[in-house]
Amino acid sequence: MSNPNQPCVIAKFGGTSVADYQAMSNSANIVIANPNVKVVVLSASAGVTNLLVALAEGRDAEIRKQHIAKLQAIQYNILEQLPENPALREEIDRVISNIAALSEAASLATSAALTDELVCHGELMSSRLFVEVLKEKQRNAVWFDVRKVMRTDSKFGKAAPKVDEIKQLCCAHIKSLNGSQIIVTQGFIGSEHTGKTTTLGRGGSDYTAALLGEALNATQIDIWTDVAGIYTTDPRIAENAKRIDDITFAEAAEMATFGAKVLHPATLVPAVRSNIPVFVGSSKAPHDGGTIVYNAHSIKSELPLFRAVTLRRKQTLLTLNSLNMLHAQGFLANVFAILAKHNISVDLVTTSEVSIAVTIDTAGTNTDGSSLLTKELLDELSKVCCVEVQEDLALVAIIGNNLTTTKGMTKQIFGQLEQFSVRLACFGASTHNICFLVKAHDAENIVKILHKTIFE
Structure with a gap:
């Protein structure tokens, strides 16, 4: 990060891309294959956020116990395929214990602030584990708590980022880090001015990646998901849906706003402001290509009617x-x-x-x-x-x-x-x-x- 002239790519991986050890390993290989990836933003492993949201709603003791056991199993299935690391296991156990304590508090009285504090643990765990996956592959990776830089207002559940403060904090905490390190951090979560954890709303990991990309003057933002790009409609609805190879910010923003789930609707706002191209590809099939989103003047062909x-x-x-x-x-x-x-x-x-x-x-x-x-x-x-x-x-x-x-x-x-x-x-x-x-x-x-x- 210390060389301002060096290309900087922010790579974001969604829940299915870090669902288990094999998915994490595939995603780590994508990071390693591109030496320009300087920051990796992760969602929680698939299924984890839903379990945490359910716990935050205040469940009875038996259901809480079942949900926490499922959370633990997801993390342990990854942990057990990594080299023995007592400190990491202790850290995961500490996070699980914290989840249990917070979910018990939620069963007595829930709140938006408590929900944010609870659900953030999914990203905290996936990012800790991903660092170790990269280290296992002989890469110099460092874990970074995004709450140090992702400053938001106090609207828990759907907090609004404070762009100027984020840029200043990124300059102070991220740009000064060793440029040879891969920084692994969390999507979706932030903190308000007193330090309380906030969230950007469901799907906010894409938004995190774009906000960090803007703050760090990134050359590209890569969104790795479970589909190889943006399609003419959801392939699960219409089997003949076609991939769109390149698309303008305006078109992609309209698609995201009106329901296309590949991108979070707010993701493109920081990218448009800073004219940063956004690539969307599949972490399961990275060689299949994807969709690049950029300004209209970068697309040479005439834009289609539909x-x-x-x-x-x-x-x-x-x-x-x-x-x-x-x-x-x-x-x-x-x-x-x-x-x-x-x-x-x-x-x-x-x-x-x-x-x-x-x-x-x-x-x-x-x-x-x-x-x-x-x-x-x-x-x-x-x-x-x-x-x-x-x-x-x-x-x-x-x-x-x-x-x-x-x-x-x-x-x-x-x-x-x-x-x-x-x-x-x-x-x-x-x-x-x-x-x-x-x-x-x-x-x-x-x-x-x-x-x-x-x-x-």
Whole structure:
């Protein structure tokens, strides 16, 4: 890190890429194969975060015991394939004991702060073990606690990073480290100003990698996952999905925002700000290539009309109806002020003369629309309008370029949806997407039909 002119790649590995010893070994080989990788960012081993979240919800003693035994088994299965290391085993045992104590506290009274403190242990363990995997392969690796540099606000569960402070702290704690060392650290977690652990929200390991990349002036950010790049849709839904070899930041951000799970929606923000290319590949098949994401001017070919079809589940529709809205001023402002007061982030919006329909995205959270829409919020909204809540919905989006200026395109798309009930459609606000809010049980069929029409 000490040579500012040397290429610097940040490599991030997701949960399946560090799920067990073999997966960690494959990921370590990827790191070793690229001498420009200076920082490695890890998620928790697959399944670990879900167990920790369950413990944070306050389970009874027997279920806690079962969950902790599963956590221990995942770590021990990796540990036992490494050379004997009493200090590492003692460290893993200490972390497991800490998890047990925190989960017992959560069974008495849970909180967002306690949940963050508990769930961070997944990344702490995977990164400790990965250091030893690299050392076993004769590489000079050092463990680094990302909470020293990943400064956030105090919104536990979905903390916002403080970019300027992160850059200053990275200069102080990471750039001064020995440049021949591979720094292994954690994704997803950070700390607020008093030192309490925070998390960036589920999927936040990608975001961590991008934030560190920005702070360290990285030349590239590599996101290693379980698929070989970004596809025209989820290959698990449409078997003929095609990989996209190169894609612009704008297109990838739209895809991530509207449900593509390969990238965390916020990941690209630091990369776009600093013009850092992002590579997405499979840690299981690194030689299969992947997708590179960069600025539009770097792509030589003309951008296609259609790029992808995405699906975002767990959507809630809030319809607000009032005759007082007709020709009235300030009604929209009043409604949105109430939503903001209750920390509700509105996604899509459509309006008519006497009603507003807004969607609320609960995908990627541990909650649903009904728990976000508290009684206090609904009571306050009911004073100014009639409120209707509809759940079990999904958002299907077509991602592309110049969608609003291409003739005949809408007939091609809307004609495929005649047999389905479309609850809401958004088109025109962006040249990059057309969105449909549909019943959850119809969503996958709609994705298959649209993908076949557009790409097959």
